[in-house]
Amino acid sequence: MKESVYHRLAEHLDQLPGGFSPSETGAHIRLLKKLFKPEEAELAMHLTLEQEEAKSIAERAGLPLPRAEQLLNEMADKGLIFSVQRERGPTLYQAVPWVIGIYEFQVNNLSEDLLQALNDYWDTSESKKGSWRLNQLRTVPIGQSIEATLEVLPYEQVEELVSAHDRFAVAPCICRTKEKKLGRGCDAPTETCLLFGDFADYYVKTGRGRSIDRSEMMKLIAEANDANLVLNPTNSKFVSAICCCCGCCCGILRGLQHSAKPAEVVVSSFTAQLDSDVCIGCRVCLERCQMQAITDEGGQVELNADRCIGCGLCVSTCPSGALTLVRKPEASQKEIQATLYDTWYNIINEQAKKQ
DSSP states (O other), X not given: OHHHHHHHHHHHHHTSXXXXXXXXXXXXXXXXXXXXXXXXXXXXXXXXXXXXXXXXXXXXXXXXHHHHHHHHHHHHHTTSSEEEOOXXXXXXXXXOOIIIIIHHHTTTOOOHHHHHHHHHHHHHBGGXXXXXXXXXXXXXXXXXXXXXXXXXXGGGSHHHHHXXXXXXXXXXXXXXXXXXXXXXXXXXXXXXXXXXXXHHHHHHHTXXXXXXXXXXXXXXXXXXXXXXXXXXXXXXXXXXXXXXXOTTXXXXXXXXXXXXXXXXXXXXXXXXXXXXXXXXXXXHHHHHOSSOOEEEETTEEEEOGGGOOOOOTTTTTOSSSOEEEEEOOGGGOOOOOOOHHHHHHHHHHHHHHHO
């Protein structure tokens, strides 16, 4: 019975945005056992991406309300579900996907046992092979990478993404924190998980992050560009988080690196363009590109558009202007989908406006 509940929970998580890829070794089940007690695993399957009161969840789960509230609050504190407490009204609870969600919420819980379980899972899951079902993150370039003559939609500009919010927080990056605890990783800044709105409130309330203002948010974004980090907002027009990712630690970028054509996987409206006649051969772009889209072929820099994810890291430091960002043809652009995440974030935003 206990074993069965974890298999059912794994299937439940795999139906949420981003999925929960199974492991060929069963590491995904062992990981869930580290995170969820059996009773918590059973209750988690009764939550949806709609925010609900404990009473509704308790009725579906067949639990007495006091017990359901206790479990829900404990699970929210442990980062297994998400909770929102408005100034007026009851606490609301909802499911969160594995990424962005449960995985990132474990940033303060990285014991040696959990580190090993996470490592085993990431090394053996289907996502390791570049198997992606839903684009949960998208790539946006830093503003300076986009020429002023380009038509740029507001949700493609980081400044516009930030200006849509009035509550901000920053937390340690779970991926770099995990890798450093394992004695690996890179020297990129760790405090780079950028949160907005209710996500910001949740991180501050549960001690996972600290509150910041808009100016510090923009400063951190500029520093992320300087540190060669890819800006990955949640795949929705009303974002709740921006991940600042490196190719050596980030599970998502590492998974993309296994893909033959990362450009077909990410949601990005832009791609890099190289003018070989203007290139001075400084090779800075080779170090900046996280997808190995730029290579040195016999002393000549070449760009593989199939591997370009449109992050703009190569453009923002190109001294000659040989590299620019151009908008992809409309037919080849992946739409920023009205996914469950998009619906979820907009529901949250509309509810907040009514409070």
